[in-house]
Amino acid sequence: MxxxxxxxxxxxxxxxxxxxxxxxxxxxxxxxxxxxxxxxxxxxxxxxxxxxxxxxxxxxxxxxxxxxxxxxxxxxxxxxxxxxxxxxxxxxxxxxxxxxxxxxxxxxxxxxxxxxxxxxxxxxxxxxxxxxxxxxxxxxxxxxxxxxxxxxxxxxxxxxxxRVSKLIENLSTDILETVHKLHKGNKDKNNVDYTPPSAQMLDVLTNKPIEVPPLNNVGYIQLIDLEGLRNEAQQCNAVIKVNYPIGAYVGPATSLLLIWPQSKKIENTHRFLDYITVGESRTTFQDMEYGIQKLTEIALRAVSPGINDPNTAITCIKSYGNILH
Structure with missing residues (x-):
């Protein structure tokens, strides 16, 4: 939250x-x-x-x-x-x-x-x-x-x-910050004790899941709080699957979440949507791919016949190298 x-x-x-x-x-x-x-x-x-x-x-x-x-x-x-x-x-x-x-x-x-x-x-x-x-x-x-x-x-x-060089530098910085946050989150998850699923839990996955649409929200997935969803799944004794990744476009008829309750029926399934933020546009807060898409569009527009600026495209390629290093 x-x-x-x-x-x-x-x-x-x-x-x-x-x-x-x-x-x-x-x-x-x-x-x-x-x-x-x-x-x-x-x-x-x-x-x-x-x-x-x-x-x-x-x-x-x-x-x-x-x-x-x-x-x-x-x-x-x-x-x-x-x-x-x-x-x-x-x-x-x-x-x-x-x-x-x-x-x-x-x-x-x-x-x-x-x-x-x-x-x-x-x-x-x-x-x-x-x-x-x-x-x-x-x-x-x-x-x-x-x-x-x-x-x-x-x-x-x-x-x-x-200056286009300053814009490319800012975009690269945003992408690297997103990469560092995701890498730090993966490190924290590796430190959490992992409990293997029981045989009863594996049997539950064969049942028909509960589909949770994103209510009236139409747009792009901007944020997924996986830690909060994990805690909710433990409290409800259920299995929760997020069907779409960060940056995906979802609508009212989209099955955003799939929930397999193990012991008791979950009455209010929409509370799980509090851990997923859907907005009108994509952001680079957790979406590294969106930042790379911006750099790609700048490079493609730079080599277009109307602009014809290959040096800008070269700068974008160098930024790709710093990001993927």
Whole structure:
């Protein structure tokens, strides 16, 4: 179950920007509390150059909010340019590598979080009759400087990502990480004590099994938690067979699992589906073959008459050698 949630968070586009947005919301609440509720106790410990009057703070935040929103829009446009290049020059399957990359999502999250902070600070800032100084504007300026630095970094990241050699390197790294995880899992399985099946269990395999379809899920198998299925089979005293491997396409009428109960009838067979994740697209989390397919498509498109780039194909072949070494 932990692997399933990790896969969802790893493949989701909203999690990292949402986390930064939530942090910006908390930061705006803290800044407004410093300027209102705890102003008398905290402001006297802050240097005078970190405090501004309310009118100047409103002017600064009013200028920062549209600027950060413009930077977010430009960043989104740059992402679309990269995705168009990946689709036309490399392979449509490589889009996911750039969209779900942590650096890309982190830049978007910082811009969105900065905009949320400035607009909330501007919304709840009030001017009293008494002369009042606030800290929110200086914090907003610091956030905008941070966003500007990340914007320059993102431009460099986009320029680097458009190089086909960098894309091939990232794909090879993903494949090698998948190979290491699978190899480590096989090592852990070899350390588990193996109990030979009893004669009664072998007789059970001659009976007709219970077929378990993937309910309403239609798509590709992204994750199979074999350890969880093994524990469920021991608890239910049954034999469970997964009919399809990682990366296979399944539909509602597909017999995803076959279950042979030994002693008692299993009432809820759909709970075994919690250990299998079916999604709309393939991932390289456990699917090494999908990563190799991406490299193959890049190499084939490179030697096509329209592109005619044999050096890219040679680089892909060298990556095959590193993976199969």
């Amino acid at each position: 932990i692997k399933k949630w990790y896969l969802r968070l790893h493949e989701s586009v909203w999690f990292i920007p949402g986390s930064y947005s939530f942090f910006a919301l908390i930061l705006s609440i803290i800044a407004l509390s410093v300027d209102t509720i705890y102003a008398n106790n905290i402001h006297k410990w802050l240097p005078s150059y970190l405090l501004t009057d309310v009118e100047l703070a409103q002017t600064i935040l009013s200028a920062l909010a549209p600027s950060l929103l413009t930077m977010t829009t430009i960043t989104f446009s740059m992402i679309m340019v990269v995705l168009t290049t990946y689709t036309s020059q490399f392979s449509p399957r490589t889009l996911q590598n750039f969209i779900t990359e942590r650096r890309t999502l982190r830049v978007l999250g910082i811009f969105i979080g900065g905009f949320i902070y400035t607009i909330l600070a501007l919304l709840f800032m009030r001017k009293n009759e008494e002369e009042q100084v606030v800290f929110s504007a200086v914090l907003g300026v610091a956030i905008s400087i941070l966003c500007l630095g990340y914007f320059v970094y993102f431009i460099h990241h986009v320029a680097t990502s458009l």
